[in-house]
């Protein structure tokens with residue numbers, strides 16, 4: 001039996017039908033290149049009959065030299081018209097791509113209600129449109145819209161629609177679960193019947209309205225479909241399309257089908273993250289296979305076993321899909337979490353070390369106070385280095401002052417910091433577009449003469465969360481700061497009942513971590529406020 005599966009990516013077409021997703025022509029070109037590098041077989045670039053951005057995309061994509069086949073999307077000709085004059089079909093041919101996908105009705109209810117035409121006219125629309133594209137020398141796929149709903153309502157008509165596309169010369173019959181309401185058992189049964197009735201290869205296109213798009217795609221492949229359509233991260237209309245980032249590894253690593261060359265499968269995680277960045281859609285950390293937490297271990301019992309053999313809590317090796325194992329440190333940690341993290345940092349730590357037990361207790365206590373270290377790797381590293389290495393204090397903070405004023409309608413924030421850097425007292429003031437920005441500017445200004453690379457670091461994210469009584473011992477705020485520079489990104493945390501103090505704490509950790517990265521000096525080791533170098537404030 002042929003176990004090669006054709007991967008058809010529609011991130012650039014159906015993916016952009018997802019709420020909140022809008023891609024420029026430049027974005028689309030970048031994503032197309034990434035998809036090509038991943039090794040997908042077809043890239044549906046858009047709908048040239050819909051808008052000029054998609055026309056521009058197809059025009060510019062010609063020079064990309066893609067290995068994947070670019071595909072343009074459109075619908076069957078309009079009712080009571082002729083294919084040769086249909087604007088949507090003409091735009092597809094003009095786009096110059098080798099392949100086209102035409103959506104056409106397969107549900108009698110839709111023909112009557114949405115198209116408001118006769119069942120015969122819809123069949124003629126399908127036949128004429130494919131015959132025209134084939135005469136124009138294109139490869140052509142039939143996206144049989146609402147095929148499963150149509151089949152359940154009127155199987156003979158749904159099959160007749162497929163036969164018309166086949167007679168017109170369609171190269172693939174792609175069965176669509178457009179409303180996403182079909183169950184995996186039904187998909188298997190219906191695809192099996194289609195595979196018996198028609199000779200043209202079958203594809204599957206599912207939507208995720210019942211959270212079953214991946215399961216339904218796998219069911220269709222099991223019943224004989226050989227092309228699977230989907231999007232990166234499952235973006236798409238309403239609840240989304242079938243997620244190729246789950247379908248591909250499930251087919252290839254679990255079910256023994258061949259979708260992508262093994263080495264290309266390793267690009268899956270970076271592709272998913274790249275597309276999420278360009279689409280500006282946050283990726284769920286727990287996204288299967290490619291999420292940041294897909295192989296992250298938090299519970300002490302899990303980590304203890306993972307260190308003996310990662311198969312104990314991992315269903316595949318994360319590297320197969322380009323992801324990696326992560327060990328999280330939190331109040332649920334045991335000594336295995338701490339040891340594994342410390343070893344990752346190159347620290348010499350063993351299980352029976354008194355310091356290990358002390359630092360676990362300290363982390364649990366800090367988490368109880370509202371700190372959260374799994375999202376603040378750099379603060380955690382400082383804590384562990386403080387605990388396990390000889391330390392040298394780089395600077396101490398003698399005081400800081402904030403001044404916020406509204407003058408002539410303008411808000412002004414000014415910060416003054418007094419530091420002691422290697423015995424030398426430094427006193428600086430700086431303004432900022434808010435108190436935290438002013439503090440950050442004043443701190444850098446004080447340190448830049450000693451550590452010029454600090455100029456290259458900036459705050460890339462700032463989050464404040466109010467902790468309720470149930471999260472901590474008293475109402476407080478937790479500030480998480482993400483900093484970028486030195487070819488790296490790191491996160492730090494601060495907690496206080498005062499948002500300025502919590503921000504200051506996270507800022508100091510960020511700067512101390514940066515200095516550590518610069519490999520100039522070791523970071524200081526004081527506990528609590530001293531840990532932050534805050535002598536007085």
Ligand SMILES: CC(=O)SCCNC(=O)CCNC(=O)[C@H](O)C(C)(C)COP(=O)(O)OP(=O)(O)OC[C@H]1O[C@@H](n2cnc3c(N)ncnc32)[C@H](O)[C@@H]1OP(=O)(O)O
Nearest residue numbers: 047049050051075076077078079103104105114115145178
């Ligand atoms: C299941 C899917 O995801 S299908 C793809 C859905 N994606 C999109 O719709 C995004 C791109 N769409 C567009 O830019 C526009 O809708 C266009 C350019 C295609 C059409 O725009 P308009 O001509 O203004 O029509 P409008 O969007 O209001 O309505 C769709 C028309 O297409 C007709 N139509 C729908 N499906 C088909 C089909 N398979 N074959 C032929 N005609 C169809 C409808 O009957 C309706 O015609 P009517 O105006 O005579 O009632």
Ligand SMILES: CC(=O)C(=O)O
Nearest residue numbers: 103143145146176178
């Ligand atoms: C064609 C398509 O996107 C659908 O039927 O869902």
